[in-house]
Amino acid sequence: MTSVEAEPGAAKSLFGDRIDIAREFTKALAEQGEERGLIGPLELPRLWTRHILNSAIAAPLFHGSAADIGSGAGLPGLVLAIARPDVKWTLVEPMERRVNWLNEQVTELGLDNVDVLRSRAEDVRTVEKFDFVTARAVSALRTLIPFTAPLLRDGGELALLKGMNAPAEIGAAAKQIKKYRLSDVRVEVLGEGVLDETTRVVRATVRG
Numbered sequence: 001m002t003s004v005e006a007e008p009g010a011a012k013s014l015f016g017d018r019i020d021i022a023r024e025f026t027k028a029l030a031e032q033g034e035e036r037g038l039i040g041p042l043e044l045p046r047l048w049t050r051h052i053l054n055s056a057i058a059a060p061l062f063h064g065s066a067a068d069i070g071s072g073a074g075l076p077g078l079v080l081a082i083a084r085p086d087v088k089w090t091l092v093e094p095m096e097r098r099v100n101w102l103n104e105q106v107t108e109l110g111l112d113n114v115d116v117l118r119s120r121a122e123d124v125r126t127v128e129k130f131d132f133v134t135a136r137a138v139s140a141l142r143t144l145i146p147f148t149a150p151l152l153r154d155g156g157e158l159a160l161l162k163g164m165n166a167p168a169e170i171g172a173a174a175k176q177i178k179k180y181r182l183s184d185v186r187v188e189v190l191g192e193g194v195l196d197e198t199t200r201v202v203r204a205t206v207r208g
């Protein structure tokens, strides 16, 4: 069973006075996630440390409006929306049962800074483009860029949560980086000295 008491210092600094909301979300996901096909059984013991805290560590990167593409169980988007109530979040997810889960959680947790959009990223048509787009465990960078970069305003930023092979993914995406006018492409390691496991974020800015 997952422990929402692990790494208490880091958790408190990431969520502040919203830590109880983060714990409530984690408990709901731990209780229902496997049955509803949201999270694999092997992930349950490390739900808090590997999934919740490793999503929340990116919270300081965002401001204004942000979209999470392929939000699934709410990682990282719902966790970031808990940690950053001052940011307007749009969670984009095509699968109905995952969208139902996300909508339920938004209501249960009383989050008023989240819209859930049932859509594939490439079909999203919003009036206003986003300041930030994030995604986690959706696809390799070279396939992710073509459906995330067009959702950004000029000067907007990608902040994509990636694994250890982030530098190699950047190398393999050279064509897409050029085509979608991404600049300042870099990998940032978050959580060093704070979390047991660090998080890698590929960041880039879109120039019109």
Ligand SMILES: C[S@@+](CC[C@H](N)C(=O)[O-])C[C@H]1O[C@@H](n2cnc3c(N)ncnc32)[C@H](O)[C@@H]1O
Residues within 6 Å of the ligand: 069, 070, 071, 072, 073, 074, 075, 076, 092, 093, 094, 095, 098, 119, 120, 121, 122, 135, 136, 137, 138, 147
């Ligand atoms: C492996 S899951 C990852 C979910 C979550 N981001 C996480 O880290 O646990 C990939 C998610 O991306 C969604 N997805 C796949 N293709 C997509 C697309 N074209 N646009 C938006 N979401 C997509 C899937 O429905 C699924 O929920």
